[in-house]
Amino acid sequence: MAQTEEIRGIGHRVRRVEDDRFIRGKGTYVDDVKLPGMLHMAILRSPYAHAIIRGIDTSRAEAHPGVVAVVTGELLAQHNLAWMPTLSYDTQAVLATDKVRFQGQEVAAVIAEDPYTAKDALELIEVDYEPLEPIVTPQRALEPDAPVIRTDKEGKTDNHIYDWETGDKEATDRAFAEADRIVALDTHYPRCHPAPLETCGCVADVNPATGQATIWMTSQAPHAIRTVFALVAGLPEEKIRIISPDIGGGFGNKVPVYPGYVVATAASLLLGRPVKWIEDRTENLISTGFARDFHMHGELALKADGTMTGLRSRSSPTRAPSTPTPSPQSSRWACSAS
Amino acid sequence: MEITVTVNGEPRTADVEPRMLLVHLIRETFGLTGTHIGCDTTSCGACTVLLDGVPVKSCTLFGVQADGRSVTTVEGLASGGELHPIQAAFKEHHGLQCGYCTPGMMLVGAALIERNPAPTEEEVRFAISGNICRCTGYMNIVKAIQAAAAARTGSGADESAA
Ligand code: FES
Ligand code: FES
Numbered sequence: 001m002a003q004t005e006e007i008r009g010i011g012h013r014v015r016r017v018e019d020d021r022f023i024r025g026k027g028t029y030v031d032d033v034k035l036p037g038m039l040h041m042a043i044l045r046s047p048y049a050h051a052i053i054r055g056i057d058t059s060r061a062e063a064h065p066g067v068v069a070v071v072t073g074e075l076l077a078q079h080n081l082a083w084m085p086t087l088s089y090d091t092q093a094v095l096a097t098d099k100v101r102f103q104g105q106e107v108a109a110v111i112a113e114d115p116y117t118a119k120d121a122l123e124l125i126e127v128d129y130e131p132l133e134p135i136v137t138p139q140r141a142l143e144p145d146a147p148v149i150r151t152d153k154e155g156k157t158d159n160h161i162y163d164w165e166t167g168d169k170e171a172t173d174r175a176f177a178e179a180d181r182i183v184a185l186d187t188h189y190p191r192c193h194p195a196p197l198e199t200c201g202c203v204a205d206v207n208p209a210t211g212q213a214t215i216w217m218t219s220q221a222p223h224a225i226r227t228v229f230a231l232v233a234g235l236p237e238e239k240i241r242i243i244s245p246d247i248g249g250g251f252g253n254k255v256p257v258y259p260g261y262v263v264a265t266a267a268s269l270l271l272g273r274p275v276k277w278i279e280d281r282t283e284n285l286i287s288t289g290f291a292r293d294f295h296m297h298g299e300l301a302l303k304a305d306g307t308m309t310g311l312r313s314r315s316s317p318t319r320a321p322s323t324p325t326p327s328p329q330s331s332r333w334a335c336s337a338s
Numbered sequence: 339m340e341i342t343v344t345v346n347g348e349p350r351t352a353d354v355e356p357r358m359l360l361v362h363l364i365r366e367t368f369g370l371t372g373t374h375i376g377c378d379t380t381s382c383g384a385c386t387v388l389l390d391g392v393p394v395k396s397c398t399l400f401g402v403q404a405d406g407r408s409v410t411t412v413e414g415l416a417s418g419g420e421l422h423p424i425q426a427a428f429k430e431h432h433g434l435q436c437g438y439c440t441p442g443m444m445l446v447g448a449a450l451i452e453r454n455p456a457p458t459e460e461e462v463r464f465a466i467s468g469n470i471c472r473c474t475g476y477m478n479i480v481k482a483i484q485a486a487a488a489a490r491t492g493s494g495a496d497e498s499a500a
Contacts, residue, residue, distance in 0.1 A: 003484040023425040025372015025412035029438065032371035116355070195375030197376045197384055197472045248374070248438030249472045281377040 026146065027246040033203045033216045035274040039068055041264050042118035044108040044125050045287065046100035049134035050147065053099055053107070053127060061110055061124040066117035070110045070125065071267055073097035079225050083152075084232045087224055091152070093261045095268075101131070101149050104286035105310055106259040110256055111267050111275060121169070135159065138295055138316040172301075175310025179301035191293035191318070191321070198248020200288060201278035204265040208272035212242045217261055219251040228257045229265065256289050293318040341405035345370070347412025354401050359384045360362075362400030364411060372412035372441050376470070383469030386442035387411050393446045395468070412441035415448065424448045424486040434484030435473035447483035455491045457484065482499050 006262060021027050058070040073095035076082040083091050083241050094105050110120035128142065135141045135149065141159040187220050202217040213235070219225050222242035230237045264277040279287075294315045301310030342351045345368055352367045364373045364387065375397060376384035385397040385436040388410035396409075415422040423430060424444045427433065443466060450457055450465040457465070462483045463476070 016432075018437065019429045019434065022434055022440050023412075023421070023428050024416060024443065025370070025441050027372075027437050029371075029374070031365075031375065055498065116357070143483075195472060197382060197436070197470060198374070199376070248376075249436045250372060251472070 022222070022246075029198055029246045030201050030216050030218050031198075031205060031276075031278050033245070033276070035203060035205055037109050038203065038274040038276055039113065039265060040115040040118045041109050041111050041114065041260075041275050041277040042122050043106050043260055043263070043279070043283065044095065044110070044122045045283065046103060046105045046107050046127075046129070048100055048129055048131050049103040049136070050132040050149065051129040052132060053096055053098050054130055054217055055128040056108060057126040057128075060126070061121040064112075064121045064124055066113045066119045067110055067270060068113065068269065068273075069111045070121070071095065071111065071263055071270075073107070076263075076266060079266070081232060081262070084257065084259075084262055085228060087221075087228065090216060092259070093152075094262045098152065100129070102287075103134075104283070106287070109260075109263045109267065109277075111271065115276075115278075116205030132155070138318050142316075145308075172310050172312055175301045176205065176299070176312070179300045179309060181303040182300045183302065184297070184301055187296050187298070189294040189296060189315075190294050191290050192209060193288075194249075194253035195285065195292045196247075196250035196251055196253050198296065199252070199279045199281055199284040200260065201253060201276070202261045202264050203263070203274060203276045204263065204268040205274040206268040206272075211235075211255060212239055212241070213269070214243065215261065216243045216245055218247055218250075218254050219244045219261075220247070220252070220254040224255075225257055225261070229262075233269075241307050252291065253284075258288060263264075341402055343401075343406075344408040345402045346410060347408075352401070356400065356402055358401045359397055360387075360399040360401045360404055363408065364401075364409065365394060365405070367401070370411050370413050372439040374438050374441060381470065382439070383442045383466075384439055386445050386469060388445055388449055391449065391450045391452070392428060392474070409473075410445070413461060415444060422448060422486075423489045424451070424483065427482040427489060428479075429483040431478050431485055433474065433478045439469060439471040439473075443471065443479055443483075447479075449487060450483065451487040451490055455495065456487055459484065476477035 035319045051261055056072050061067060061070050073082045076095055077097055081092055082097050084094050086092050096105050099128045107127055110121040133147050135146060140146055140223045148156055149159055200218045203214055204215045205212045221242045224235055226240050229240050260277045268275040294317045296313060296315040298313040300308060302308055339356060340353050341348055345392055350368055361373060364370050373387055374384040376382035380395050380398045385395050387396045388391050392408050415425055424447045428444055446466050446469055459480055462480045
């Protein structure tokens with residue numbers, strides 16, 4: 001079919017509809033959303049990769065001028081909100097209750113009149129941790145005496161998550177049996193973080209009169225997130241609206257449901273005011289979805305003339321304590337292994 | 339404490355906490371949200387503004403340090419309805435995707451072509467080395483800045499730069 005200026009396609013320039021607002025500084029990213037009466041939330045994170053929480057004292061933070069509320073896992077548990085489903089049929093803690101399972105895990109949240117006060121008050125929260133042995137490699141995770149990370153899973157006695165196999169085993173074994181030469185390689189495909197230039201965050205607004213929840217969110221998957229929110233809150237989906245306004249890059253980092261979104265929404269529900277949560281870069285790098293980190297073993301079967309006849313590979317990816325998204329590539333946090 | 343800052347040509351007065359960052363003064367107090375925040379380590383340049391014409395990372399200055407000085411943000415680049423050559427060039431040369439780094443990139447570019455009317459690719463890359471873009475891969479940002487320089491001097495080097 002002929003291409004004209006009207007019928008555009010390959011070889012034609014495309015005018016982007018969003019450029020005009022972006023080059024004038026008139027985009028609307030989540031952090032640009034400001035609602036009347038809006039409060040600000042900051043999250044306290046665990047300095048330990050693995051530790052029992054013996055107690056949390058929030059009294060000094062609560063007494064700090066400008067602080068409206070301090071949310072802990074215990075408070076969420078009273079509303080049955082301390083754990084949530086992930087997009088991969090797993091569960092993950094919203095705020096830690098029994099123990100922390102990765103460094104940077106969300107332990108408590110401060111809601112205050114302004115963001116500076118919210119951050120100040122984080123320093124006033126006392127958490128009594130009992131550190132446990134952390135697991136930082138998939139090899140250690142699989143050793144029989146390794147501490148079990150997911151003690152919340154009934155009957156779980158190891159850190160094994162799943163086995164997955166693909167290919168034609170018989171034909172591959174034959175190729176290796178008949179090979180003139182076999183070469184093998186152990187290698188590490190390092191971890192990377194998508195690090196979109198805008199970090200994650202949200203503005204949660206639960207209207208106390210109508211019960212309607214409107215959440216502006218740095219999300220690449222607003223529909224899937226609405227479903228998770230409906231499951232967590234026990235609300236029909238039409239009561240929840242997830243708005244993804246202009247998003248400052250995502251690259252897969254903004255698919256999962258992060259606890260910050262849920263805590264901000266629960267806080268808005270509890271307090272009857274909009275709550276904004278914007279994570280900082282350090283939080284983004286330590287606590288949101290990364291990729292790769294495969295410890296791989298590969299073998300190649302060759303004929304004497306160099307013809308490749310077979311390929312075998314085995315890989316132990318570092319995996320999250322919770323599996324947040326369906327992709328086996330993008331997981332959250334290092335600790336256990338498959 | 340009370341400060342007066344000339345923002346995009348207009349004097350603005352505010353009563354701020356001494357510890358308030360310039361980027362928050364611009365975004366929250368003055369309501370100019372075109373200036374973005376991408377990090378907490380002075381690494382990304384999303385917060386870049388011009389302070390008396392010189393690019394600075396507004397997350398790494400206090401608002402009070404701008405007292406009596408003049409700040410230009412992305413909102414101050416266009417004059418009236420007319421785009422600054424750097425804005426027109428970013429649009430023309432697809433120098434942006436998500437737009438989050440764009441205000442900082444354009445302000446660095448605008449300041450560069452102000453003092454160097456025909457920067458080489460290397461000079462452009464050096465000028466934007468404090469600004470991170472996670473989307474574009476920089477190629478078109480460099481092209482756009484060179485094209486803006488050419489358009490500004492009317493040298494017609496736009497095509498060769500592209
Ligand atoms: S926000 Fe200022 S350098 Fe990143
Ligand atoms: S366009 Fe997205 S970070 Fe540069």
